[in-house]
Amino acid sequence: MSVSYAQIQADHPGSFSHACPTRTVLDHVMSRWGVLILSALSDGTLRWGQLCRAVDGISEKMLASTLRTLTADSLVARESFPAVPPHVEYRLTDRGRELMERMLPLLEWIADNAEEITAG
Amino acid sequence: MSVSYAQIQADHPGSFSHACPTRTVLDHVMSRWGVLILSALSDGTLRWGQLCRAVDGISEKMLASTLRTLTADSLVARESFPAVPPHVEYRLTDRGRELMERMLPLLEWIADNAEEITAG
DNA sequence: CTGCATCCTCTCGGATACTG
DNA sequence: CAGTATCCGAGAGGATGCAG
Numbered sequence: 070m071s072v073s074y075a076q077i078q079a080d081h082p083g084s085f086s087h088a089c090p091t092r093t094v095l096d097h098v099m100s101r102w103g104v105l106i107l108s109a110l111s112d113g114t115l116r117w118g119q120l121c122r123a124v125d126g127i128s129e130k131m132l133a134s135t136l137r138t139l140t141a142d143s144l145v146a147r148e149s150f151p152a153v154p155p156h157v158e159y160r161l162t163d164r165g166r167e168l169m170e171r172m173l174p175l176l177e178w179i180a181d182n183a184e185e186i187t188a189g
Numbered sequence: 190m191s192v193s194y195a196q197i198q199a200d201h202p203g204s205f206s207h208a209c210p211t212r213t214v215l216d217h218v219m220s221r222w223g224v225l226i227l228s229a230l231s232d233g234t235l236r237w238g239q240l241c242r243a244v245d246g247i248s249e250k251m252l253a254s255t256l257r258t259l260t261a262d263s264l265v266a267r268e269s270f271p272a273v274p275p276h277v278e279y280r281l282t283d284r285g286r287e288l289m290e291r292m293l294p295l296l297e298w299i300a301d302n303a304e305e306i307t308a309g
Numbered sequence: 310c311t312g313c314a315t316c317c318t319c320t321c322g323g324a325t326a327c328t329g
Numbered sequence: 330c331a332g333t334a335t336c337c338g339a340g341a342g343g344a345t346g347c348a349g
Contacts, residue, residue, distance in 0.1 A: 073293065074232050085245070086246075091299055094303045094307065098299065099224060104219060105205060111194045116331090118330065118331075128323055152330095155332085168295075170191070176197060177192050178287065178291050182284070183204075183210040183211040183213070183214045186284075187210040187213050187262075189263050220341095222342095236310085237310070248342070250342070253311090275349080276310075
């Protein structure tokens with residue numbers, strides 16, 4: 070049996086309604102930069118500078134802001150190594166990896182179909 | 190073999206870079222209201238008024254605007270029945286259904302974990 | 310019933326400069 | 330290297346009113 074939206078709402082009454090936590094998570098995870106940061110980290114640990122380059126076009130401000138949100142949601146873990154110069158690593162948590170397992174098939178489909186969709 | 194972000198980018202060079210069509214599709218499909226409208230339609234055809242009620246909290250302006258975007262992307266089909274009063278139906282296209290097949294597992298995970306994430 | 314037009318607000322997000 | 334602080338514009342998005 071494949072999952073249906075009706076089934077999800079039956080299992081979670083009130084899901085995706087206005088004030089539901091799902092809306093908050095949706096906003097964080099499906100945000101413009103959130104998706105791309107999570108995707109970049111899905112290939113492994115990255116440092117700040119590497120992330121800045123991996124996520125094409127992101128500003129330092131949005132990188133900092135989005136990383137704070139994702140870290141607060143325990144989807145991304147931040148590890149700081151006291152050293153000069155500073156060294157900070159970001160990686161997915163187990164929860165973040167679970168999320169990306171479900172996100173990547175979607176991204177693959179988008180990569181496969183984006184050209185045709187925007188050509189329309 | 191499970192899909193990886195690196196593999197997606199290997200198959201589609203330049204994917205998810207700044208000016209890539211994937212960015213546009215991402216913005217449409219993962220937009221605040223786009224997800225919810227597509228989800229509501231994944232259970233079947235709905236009329237304007239039903240959609241307005243199904244997507245809790247949406248304004249008429251954003252419903253119209255988002256529907257136009259999704260229709261232009263051929264993810265949603267609009268069918269108008271000449272009658273008084275007007276009768277208009279919206280449903281997923283085949284392309285839209287393909288998309289939602291990959292989106293729903295993600296939404297299910299979010300529904301399962303949202304409470305714990307926002308509690309953090 | 311199904312929208313479009315207008316106005317207004319507020320947040321996202323870019324640019325730039327600065328710090329430990 | 331890894332951020333923070335500040336300013337500012339553009340666009341998302343809400344409320345209201347009106348049209349076919």
